[in-house]
Amino acid sequence: MLLLGAGAFTVFDWMLRQKYEPVLGQHQRETASWVDFFCEQQATLAADPWFHEPRTPGDAGTLLNAWMAWDPSPPLPKGSPLLIPAGLPQKHMDFQDWLTSNVDVSTLDFGWMRQLHGYDRWDIVQNPPVAVPQRINWATMRIPHFVPLLVWGKFRLLHGLRTGAPTEAARDVRQLAWLTYRTDTLLGGAVASLLLKFERQAYDSMKDPPADWQPMSLEQPERLRVLTMTSPSFSQLSAPLEVAQKARSCGEPVVTRCAALTEASSFATYLRPLAKDKYRDVYDAFAQELAERPCANSLVPMLWERGVTVLEENPDPLIQSQVDWPSSLPGAYAKRHMVGILLSIASPSFEKLKEFRADLESGKFQQKQP
Structure with missing residues (x-):
């Protein structure tokens, strides 16, 4: 028995x-x-100059956390400089053919982007608009709604191309990409890769781009996206x-x-x-x-x-x-x-x-x- x-x-x-x-x-x-x-x-990715550009130490969350909407996708806060005027594309997916668009970006204020050059990271859990709970469920935790940043990235590059200052616009978008990457989140890395891809598209749209404008090669933004999204697979317990x-x-x-x-x-x-x-x-x-x-x-x-x-x-x-x-x-x-x-x-x-x-x-x- x-x-x-x-x-x-x-x-x-x-x-x-x-x-x-x-x-x-x-x-x-x-x-x-x-x-x-x-x-x-x-x-190969780490050798790209973007990862070695000098940046001022500081947490951009002191600004961005208050300016952003937080998932599940509520409206942007009243008074946020990220509010998009009525009549302009409000969503990334509504602005696909942006380089050939006749959207008027001449009156947009990009001053908020210039402020971001004073920081080298974005801490999303320090001073968020809604307090982080004592016990955190990362799967359901509220995080910034990054989509408006993609639209603003396109607006900024389009403005730079039209005003003859594409390099200055590219610097702003590269910095915005850096800060989303430095949220240390998968979604932030994916958004950064898209912003860098937009920069490359803007560069390729010019017949004679400025010599001092050096965007990433075509494959680097995709490399950033793929490696970021794959990286947790190597760190599982098993x-x-x-x-x-x-x-x-x-x-x-x-x-x-x-x-x-x-x-x-x-x-x-x-x-x-x-x-x-x-x-x-x-x-x-x-x-x-x-x-x-x-x-x-x-x-x-x-x-x-x-x-x-x-x-x-x-x-x-x-x-x-x-x-x-x-x-x-x-x-x-x-x-x-x-x-x-x-x-x-x-x-x-x-x-x-x-x-x-x-x-x-x-x-x-x-x-x-x-």
Whole structure:
């Protein structure tokens, strides 16, 4: 009878492990196989002059946090310099053919953009218009609604082209892109890549652009977007520790490190009650890295210290269903399987990286260079 019970338990345990071990094994192999290409591309991106331009230290959040609307997409605050006059395109998607547009930007005030040159980062959790809760759910936390910045970026470049001052306009847009990138968020990095792409489009629209205007090459904004969005995949708990550390240390500067840490710190904190014993080396290394190489903004340490955990809040029905049924099993045994299942759900994706490599190999970006 004891043998029968032991056999049944072994089969049950094997069935549980089959829910996640093959998936996690594939995650680990994929992560290890892509890290060299990721680092090669990150080094290429980091060599771009945009990452080495001199900037004045300071937090632009003192201005931008008060000027912005905050998701879920409420109106811009009354008196914000980002308010777009009626009659002009209000949304990025409404302003696709902007270079050939007859939109009148002559009366727009871009003074707010010039003010941003006095800063080198944007901390979205210091002095926001709505207080950050004591326990933070990064998945539902309110963040700036970046879309108006994309429209203003186009307005500014269009104004520069029409007034014969494209280089000055480009400097303003490059600085705006820098600050969105330095929110240390995936969305901020994606918005920055679009603003830099607009700059490149404006440059290419000129027959004889100024010699001192040096935008990014065609591929660099796309490289920034792809690497930023892919970077968290290398920092999942289940990723080999040496691979995660390599992805967060290659290139000078390590362009995507803080955005990756934002996502990784949130998810690691979320799973901490279940995962801290099994992945003790990862948690210890993560804490050491945050202490020795902190990001300039306060978002990452705030998520690491105050993020909600899986035992506190489970708004996702899929996650809730995966947590509920194993919780009836013995404590340590349940934790081991629960964390494995949840990590397998949070599947890393390298599709964007694969597509970007294919684009490079096809010569997609081999067009006009600055």
